[in-house]
Amino acid sequence: MGIKNISTFHLTETKVINNHAPDIQTNENNLAISIKFLTNCFLWIIVTIVCLSLLTRFYTFYFHKHAYIANLFDLDKEWNFPTYYQTFTLLISSLLFLLIANIKKSQSDRFAKYWFMMGSIFLIMSIDENVQLHEQTSQYFQNFSPALKMMRFAWVLPAFIFLVGFGVAFLKFFLHFNNKYRKLFFLSAFIYVLGAWGIENIGGFFQYFYGQDSAGYILLTNLEETFEMTGIAILIITELKYLKENGKIQFILN
Numbered sequence: 001m002g003i004k005n006i007s008t009f010h011l012t013e014t015k016v017i018n019n020h021a022p023d024i025q026t027n028e029n030n031l032a033i034s035i036k037f038l039t040n041c042f043l044w045i046i047v048t049i050v051c052l053s054l055l056t057r058f059y060t061f062y063f064h065k066h067a068y069i070a071n072l073f074d075l076d077k078e079w080n081f082p083t084y085y086q087t088f089t090l091l092i093s094s095l096l097f098l099l100i101a102n103i104k105k106s107q108s109d110r111f112a113k114y115w116f117m118m119g120s121i122f123l124i125m126s127i128d129e130n131v132q133l134h135e136q137t138s139q140y141f142q143n144f145s146p147a148l149k150m151m152r153f154a155w156v157l158p159a160f161i162f163l164v165g166f167g168v169a170f171l172k173f174f175l176h177f178n179n180k181y182r183k184l185f186f187l188s189a190f191i192y193v194l195g196a197w198g199i200e201n202i203g204g205f206f207q208y209f210y211g212q213d214s215a216g217y218i219l220l221t222n223l224e225e226t227f228e229m230t231g232i233a234i235l236i237i238t239e240l241k242y243l244k245e246n247g248k249i250q251f252i253l254n
Contacts, residue, residue, distance in 0.1 A: 038237070038240075039237055042233035043233075046226065049229070053082065053222055053225075054218070056072075060213070061215060075225040076222075076225075082225065083129060086228065087126050089236065090126035090129055092236055093122050093232055093239065094122035094125075096239040098115070099243070100242065101115030103243075103246075114170060159196075181238065181242060188234040191234065192235070195226065195231065
């Protein structure tokens, strides 16, 4: 199947015939990437990170020995491999939002500004993953009330207010999608927020009552990060699919 020669990345949909996978074709103006391959990459990276985190954390938990390698893969730590991966995927999702925004702007689409705002929000989230803005917010709010000290993640309070405001402001934008993309964007957001806001809040209580080295807390923190990474992976795949159908960038769909 030929691929049109256009000035931007071009996505073509192909079918597997006689069990032979389509070749990935490229030239100076075209780039063909398998979304199926990308999805499998996300899956294996997430599974690998979670398994390494659990193995190193439970090694410390059962043998009471702290291994340096545990810090490199611990999902409850910062500035390590999982942090860099999450920072990178949040940045990719931000760039995809901004790319769609640019396309929509060129089409004089009335929702272009919403895409730009989404890109800006995810760019801030990517920065936060490294500089720990929400952890500093938690410490600030804990100083107001002793009751908040059991919530190490007190940033969930302003985050809840932000989510409500975000939902109201972006409701019209969300509803303009067809049923397919409403489901996909909602699924990615629900999974991410369930981990980042819901499970992390529960983890704060477990840490307060049972300690940071308890088995329950270790499982909860890894479950939380698993949900966050999965939500962002679904979001990126959804953005790419949306670009295929609504933009000029396309990828091979096996």
